Amino acid sequence: MTATVTVDLPGRAYDVMIGGGVLADAGARIAALGGRTHIAILTDETVAGLHLDALQAALSAAGLTSDALALPPGESTKNWTQLSRSVEWLLDQKVERGDIVVALGGGVIGDLGGFAAAILRRGVRFVQIPTTLLAQVDSSVGGKTGINAPHGKNLIGAFHQPSLVLADTDLLASLSRRDFLAGYGEVVKYGLLGDAAFFDWLDDNAAAMVAGDAAARARAVTRSVQMKAEIVQRDETEQGDRALLNLGHTFCHALEAATGYSDRLLHGEGVAIGCALAFELSARLGLCPQEVPSRVRAHLEKIGMKKDIRDIPGDLPPPDALLALMGQDKKVQDGVLRFILAHDIGAAFVTSDVPSEAVLSVLRDSA
Structure with missing residues (x-):
């Protein structure tokens, strides 16, 4: 069964199609958008080996031709070098403003491919086909595109909404347990920031999702996308409510x-x-009872997720250096760092009134 969530932005509305087998309909869906019948696909080498043939077969069945550029996998690909390589390749493909660029992959490809589409000819249309849980529930929806800088993550980019998102939940079966759990970090975020009932459902069903329950996975992706769409419609460019999506970030x-x-x-x-x-941090500042962070930690531990800095392998900078890195975050305004904190599960809010010593205390204890 396929669910459709519409991101209803004036003049730029688009559908997010969610469900098993969605990729098989990609050709017809993309052909319906118009433009030339040749499609340029940006992907990575790992995803290309798993899903590119199926996508190109679906495009061919709809009378579309295609070529693909496969970039190296991993977060380090979100850089100027690979962005330049992608844009030059798209120009070699003679992509015009009315054409379609497809980003087939996880969050890295979606972010980089969307940014390449945003700056090519001052903006060409693109379609997101997210292949990871993280990309399906978060990065493929909402129009945030970009690359990383040595100063910090996602500091270079643009808001550029896709024309269509095709989230085939069957593709999640190809993920390793670690990659699936990493995506789950973004799923549980939605319950924590604004839907306590969704968190309760996840607490009961997360183990089944991890074990491969297709219906549970589709329901979790659909609810996550619904929540993100609602927030993006209220605040497309993160002037207010959209900052809530940065809980934990x-x-x-x-x-x-x-x-x-x-x-x-x-x-x-x-x-x-x-x-x-x-x-x-919220509990230490007296904003929520201590049993609330304890419940969050218990949930993460129950399904085998990292929950502390000490869970990260290898050496890390000391807490004061981590605090300095936090000062490069996009949420800094007038030199003041904003945090997303919470009064309870499902009750997050944005604040700048956070003493540095409280943050350092939490960092020290977690490390």
Whole structure:
């Protein structure tokens, strides 16, 4: 069964198609968008080996031709070099403003491919086909595109909404347990920030999702996308409510920078740790009862997720250096770092009133 969530932005509305077998209909869906019948696909080498043939067969069945560029996998690909390579390749493909660029892959390819589409000819249309849980529930929806800088994560980019998102939940079967759990870090974030009932459902069903329950996976992806769509419709460019989607990310982005955007820490693992730390910080500031962060940690531990800085392998900078890295976060305004904290599960809010010593205390204890 396929679910459709519409991201209803004025003049730029688009559908997110969610369910098993969605990839098989990609050709017809993309052909319906119009433009030339030749499709340029950006992907990575791992995803190309798993899913590119199926996508190109679906395109061919709809009368579309295609070529693909496969980039190296991993977060380190989100850089100027690979962005330039992608844009030059798209120009070699003679992509015009009315054409379609397809981003087939996880969050890295979606972010980089979307940014390449945003700057090519001052903006060409693109379709997201997310192949990971993290990308299906988060990065493929909402129009945030970009690359990383040595100063921090996602500091270079643009808001550029896709024309269509095709989230085939059958593709999640190809993920390793670690990659699936990393994506789950973004799923649980939605319950923690704004839907306590969804968190309760996840607490009961997360183990089945990890074990491969297709119906549970589709339901979790659908609810996550619904929540993100609702927030993006209220605040497309993160002037207010959309910042709530960064729950856990202030800590996470600093940890990713500290680990060099390497496989030592996957993004969703950092989000899970960041959510645990955000709730712990909330309790220490007297914003929520101590049993709330304890419940968050128990849930993460129950399904085998990282929840502390000490869970990251290898050496890390000391807490004061991590705090300095947090100062490079996109959520800094007028030199003041904003945090997403919570009064309870499902009751997150944005604040700048956070003493540095409280943050350092949480970082020290977690490390």
